[in-house]
Amino acid sequence: MLVETGNSSPSHLFTPDLLTGVTCRVAVPVPGLEAFRGRDVISILDFTRSDLESLFEAADSVDKLTSQAPLKGKIVALAFFEPSTRTRLSFESAVKRLGGDTLVVSGEDAISVAKGENLADTVRMLDSYSDAIVIRHRYEGVALYAAEIAESPVVNGGDGRQHHPTQAMLDLYTIRTLKGGVDGLVVGVLGDLRYGRAASSFILGLTRFKPAKVYLISPPPLRVREEVLMQLDKTGLGYEEVEDYRGVLPELDVLYVTRIQRERIPDPGEYERIKGSYRVTLRDLHGRAKPGLKILHPLPRVDEISFDVDNSPYQAYFIQARLGVRVRMALLAGILG
Amino acid sequence: MDAGEGLLVRRIREGTVIDHVEPGKSFVILKVLGFLDEPGERRISVVVNAESRKMGRKDIVKIEGYFIGEEEEGIVAVVSPRATVNIVRSGRVVEKRRVRPPRRVIGIISCPNPTCISRKEREPVEPVMLLVDEEGPVYRCGYCGTLVRASDVPRLIRV
Ligand SMILES: [Zn+2]
Numbered sequence: 369m370l371v372e373t374g375n376s377s378p379s380h381l382f383t384p385d386l387l388t389g390v391t392c393r394v395a396v397p398v399p400g401l402e403a404f405r406g407r408d409v410i411s412i413l414d415f416t417r418s419d420l421e422s423l424f425e426a427a428d429s430v431d432k433l434t435s436q437a438p439l440k441g442k443i444v445a446l447a448f449f450e451p452s453t454r455t456r457l458s459f460e461s462a463v464k465r466l467g468g469d470t471l472v473v474s475g476e477d478a479i480s481v482a483k484g485e486n487l488a489d490t491v492r493m494l495d496s497y498s499d500a501i502v503i504r505h506r507y508e509g510v511a512l513y514a515a516e517i518a519e520s521p522v523v524n525g526g527d528g529r530q531h532h533p534t535q536a537m538l539d540l541y542t543i544r545t546l547k548g549g550v551d552g553l554v555v556g557v558l559g560d561l562r563y564g565r566a567a568s569s570f571i572l573g574l575t576r577f578k579p580a581k582v583y584l585i586s587p588p589p590l591r592v593r594e595e596v597l598m599q600l601d602k603t604g605l606g607y608e609e610v611e612d613y614r615g616v617l618p619e620l621d622v623l624y625v626t627r628i629q630r631e632r633i634p635d636p637g638e639y640e641r642i643k644g645s646y647r648v649t650l651r652d653l654h655g656r657a658k659p660g661l662k663i664l665h666p667l668p669r670v671d672e673i674s675f676d677v678d679n680s681p682y683q684a685y686f687i688q689a690r691l692g693v694r695v696r697m698a699l700l701a702g703i704l705g
Numbered sequence: 706m707d708a709g710e711g712l713l714v715r716r717i718r719e720g721t722v723i724d725h726v727e728p729g730k731s732f733v734i735l736k737v738l739g740f741l742d743e744p745g746e747r748r749i750s751v752v753v754n755a756e757s758r759k760m761g762r763k764d765i766v767k768i769e770g771y772f773i774g775e776e777e778e779g780i781v782a783v784v785s786p787r788a789t790v791n792i793v794r795s796g797r798v799v800e801k802r803r804v805r806p807p808r809r810v811i812g813i814i815s816c817p818n819p820t821c822i823s824r825k826e827r828e829p830v831e832p833v834m835l836l837v838d839e840e841g842p843v844y845r846c847g848y849c850g851t852l853v854r855a856s857d858v859p860r861l862i863r864v
Pocket residue numbers: 509816817818821822823846847848849850851
């Protein structure tokens with residue numbers, strides 16, 4: 369399934385599917401989420417502000433969705449060709465809470481599938497066994513590629529260093545929940561902004577709102593990639609690249625921290641040079657951070673946030689992880705409902 | 706065409722003259738257009754490093770008996786954005802146009818990112834480049850977003 373959405377999904381890539389029209393779904397769209405029905409989720413930029421706002425409203429009242437079991441009789445394939453626990457479990461929980469079932473391809477299965485046949489054939493197989501496919505892969509562009517092949521909607525569960533749209537959705541939802549909205553906030557994004565897909569997707573997601581300012585904080589080798597900066601420039605988002613978070617800390621309403629993506633850094637020597645180059649500690653925060661500062665992290669963390677922050681009022685990363693299931697529920701209900 | 710160039714290569718009667726080609730890019734253009742591998746009946750002449758008032762140095766490519774199409778012009782634009790195309794009929798230039806980079810290029814330029822799905826082996830997928838900046842020009846991989854500039858193109862041409 370591929371719906372033309374601006375420049376991220378070129379129309380010539382549309383692959384007519386011979387099976388179109390064979391399956392017939394008569395489900396009623398979930399109120400407020402009509403815009404999501406049958407849609408692929410490749411990049412956070414596929415979604416407008418109003419799309420995201422209706423998603424967040426649906427996430428607020430997700431208990432109502434649970435009782436309606438909108439995914440009853442539906443199967444969602446979770447194809448994780450890259451190790452993942454958190455995202456996969458979060459999706460699995462979301463599907464099951466909505467009354468649906470999952471078909472999980474991960475770990476050993478994923479490896480043997482990957483060895484035996486090409487991705488295109490695997491996607492065709494999953495497409496015929498399920499109603500939607502969530503896919504994670506270490507190659508950039510896999511979700512878009514899968515969406516061109518599959519008839520069912522495809523949700524990007526992370527493609528290499530590029531996109532992680534559902535993470536960005538839950539990050540923005542967390543900020544909205546804790547701070548009442550994103551507009552007018554000063555947001556710092558700290559860490560591996562080059563190889564980390566969560567960071568890139570979050571930054572791109574911010575362009576859908578009107579934060580007062582965004583600080584892109586990283587050691588020089590981990591700066592935001594030029595294609596992402598180019599997109600920021602196009603939207604007119606006010607941002608500044610800095611190296612040390614302590615300098616801008618007093619201004620921040622939100623600090624989004626990410627780990628260094630060791631597995632994606634081409635040169636191992638590079639990782640050794642930059643590992644441990646930033647760390648958020650309670651001592652740094654004390655007396656300098658705004659009292660209302662909220663610290664987010666897509667998790668898992670290595671040593672970027674010291675454990676003493678966990679029990680402070682700044683900690684929002686555990687809340688964020690919990691809210692993830694709600695957002696994924698709303699999204700899946702919207703797509704498949 | 707600049708004066709004096711006729712001394713190097715004779716005028717053609719019917720065909721295409723690609724002028725103002727960035728020095729050294731003439732063979733890349735011929736390669737991309739497939740003329741190096743299959744010249745067929747066509748007579749092709751190339752001038753490398755001709756003098757040019759506008760550019761200092763330039764290449765010129767003359768293809769006799771062949772009229773370049775719009776899609777091919779787009780490819781020329783990707784390799785050498787300032788090139789001009791002259792269509793010659795009965796020994797006279799009947800049309801002269803500046804090339805324009807196409808909005809999308811499919812299958813010709815491979816993505817420089819080794820972990821892009823378009824580079825993965827055994828997948829039926831063609832690289833897709835989308836124009837993001839006409840000056841330059843700058844392209845973006847339709848799959849992984851990596852930027853590709855005109856100067857990167859010669860080494861990324863797929864053969
Ligand atoms: Zn690419």
